[in-house]
Amino acid sequence: MTIKRKTGQMVMWWLLPIIIFVGIWWHYIGYIVLAMMIFFLTLSVFKGRYWCGWFCPRGSFLERILKFVSMNTPIPSFAKNLVFRSAIFCGMIAFMLHRLIQTNGDLDKIGFVFVIMCIATSIIAIILGIIYNPRIWCAFCPMGTLQGLLGREKYILQVSDACTECGLCEKVCPVNIDPGSFKKSGKVSNFDCIKCSNCIEKCPKNALKFQENVMRAQSSCIIG
Numbered sequence: 001m002t003i004k005r006k007t008g009q010m011v012m013w014w015l016l017p018i019i020i021f022v023g024i025w026w027h028y029i030g031y032i033v034l035a036m037m038i039f040f041l042t043l044s045v046f047k048g049r050y051w052c053g054w055f056c057p058r059g060s061f062l063e064r065i066l067k068f069v070s071m072n073t074p075i076p077s078f079a080k081n082l083v084f085r086s087a088i089f090c091g092m093i094a095f096m097l098h099r100l101i102q103t104n105g106d107l108d109k110i111g112f113v114f115v116i117m118c119i120a121t122s123i124i125a126i127i128l129g130i131i132y133n134p135r136i137w138c139a140f141c142p143m144g145t146l147q148g149l150l151g152r153e154k155y156i157l158q159v160s161d162a163c164t165e166c167g168l169c170e171k172v173c174p175v176n177i178d179p180g181s182f183k184k185s186g187k188v189s190n191f192d193c194i195k196c197s198n199c200i201e202k203c204p205k206n207a208l209k210f211q212e213n214v215m216r217a218q219s220s221c222i223i224g
């Protein structure tokens, strides 16, 4: 599964520089950003932040390329702070709407709004990603937050009693979640989980599964 995810990300990250550099001259490429937004917000209703972990061009770039120059420190608490996240969310949406209204319906200018949004957010993501964790942006990305909220009850990571709280899973989590710490409740209720499966593959006790897999296992037991 890791190989599949890595392959997908290695294909997808190229879209980021293409959108940025081509978008400066040819604004219509911004509609790819809009199409992706519609797609991942729809997907999130069923799978939470699955897009972030598997296909997001910026997330892929940060995780696969920026990691080589990142300080790779843990994501600081300010980035996960709800007030900070809400301020970024409202600020970005207000900026986008303001720019969209200014276009007066001009399709070329509308496309450029999405290019500009992509450039501005990527600059922030890259600077912070070098100083801290490569995926620090994902901790407060407005679109990531929206996906998490839309799919907060979907495709949830389950922690079984087999967990020994060894902490190995936390070490491979790109967004610094500690699945073992959710053993008591039995499910990772943090909606920022990007469904990457790194922790599942790392766990020596086979204690982690996504909800969908658990349901499948249960139904096959009933059938069997």
Ligand code: SF4
Binding pocket: 159, 162, 163, 164, 165, 166, 167, 168, 169, 170, 179, 180, 181, 202, 203, 204, 205, 206, 207, 208
């Ligand atoms: S790696 Fe497995 S056993 Fe260890 S804390 Fe994580 S879920 Fe628990």
Ligand code: SF4
Binding pocket: 157, 169, 172, 173, 174, 175, 176, 177, 178, 179, 188, 192, 193, 194, 195, 196, 197, 198, 199, 200
């Ligand atoms: S908790 Fe597991 S599946 Fe979720 S982001 Fe972290 S490593 Fe990936």
